[in-house]
Amino acid sequence: MSTGLRSGQVAEAAGVNIQTLRYHERRGLLAEPERSNGGHRLYGEDAVTALRVIKAAQRLGFTLEEVAELLEAGRHRHGRPVAGLQERARAKLAEVDAKIADLTTIRTALIAAVAAGCDDLTACASMDCCPIPFTDLAEENRHAGPCC
Numbered sequence: 095m096s097t098g099l100r101s102g103q104v105a106e107a108a109g110v111n112i113q114t115l116r117y118h119e120r121r122g123l124l125a126e127p128e129r130s131n132g133g134h135r136l137y138g139e140d141a142v143t144a145l146r147v148i149k150a151a152q153r154l155g156f157t158l159e160e161v162a163e164l165l166e167a168g169r170h171r172h173g174r175p176v177a178g179l180q181e182r183a184r185a186k187l188a189e190v191d192a193k194i195a196d197l198t199t200i201r202t203a204l205i206a207a208v209a210a211g212c213d214d215l216t217a218c219a220s221m222d223c224c225p226i227p228f229t230d231l232a233e234e235n236r237h238a239g240p241c242c
Contacts, residue, residue, distance in 0.1 A: 098128060098136030108145035115145065123148055123162055155186050203227055 099107070105115045118124045124144055127135040144165070151161045160182065167178050206225030212218040218226060 098130075098138060099141070101135050101137070104137045104141050104145070107142045108149070110145055110149065115141075118145065118148060121158065121162065123158070123165060154183075155190060156182070 101112050101115055105112045108115070115124070119126065124137075124141055127137045127141065130136050147165075148158075148161050151164065152158070156164070164179060164182065203226055207218070210218075210223070210225045212224065212226065215226075218224040
């Protein structure tokens with residue numbers, strides 16, 4: 095192989111830095127590239143596609159380990175669909191929904207703390223009307239009005 099993309103070209107085309115490219119290569123997410131006569135790494139266009147897929151999957155919340163599993167399953171399908179992406183996407187969606195619910199609870203507590211005028215965390219925590227749920231973040235509407 096005498097033609098191909100050098101590391102910098104692949105990284106730029108995929109929107110990553112060279113260290114990310116090398117890291118994914120070390121982790122086995124990218125195939126080891128050919129070498130030029132001068133010893134430079136030479137990648138095919140498939141490396142750019144693979145990096146874009148990895149980054150997109152990460153933006154969707156998949157860990158690198160999960161991405162590696164999905165890529166490995168895709169490599170061994172031999173022209174047949176491989177079960178896994180739909181199942182994993184559903185599981186990831188459930189994780190995201192749980193995080194959204196947690197963040198909504200946190201947001202509600204923070205809004206209540208701001209509305210109550212809480213300015214001293216320690217003093218607020220010792221008052222019964224404190225809206226910050228120190229004992230149970232899921233507990234809502236503990237206060238009856240402004241207090242702190």
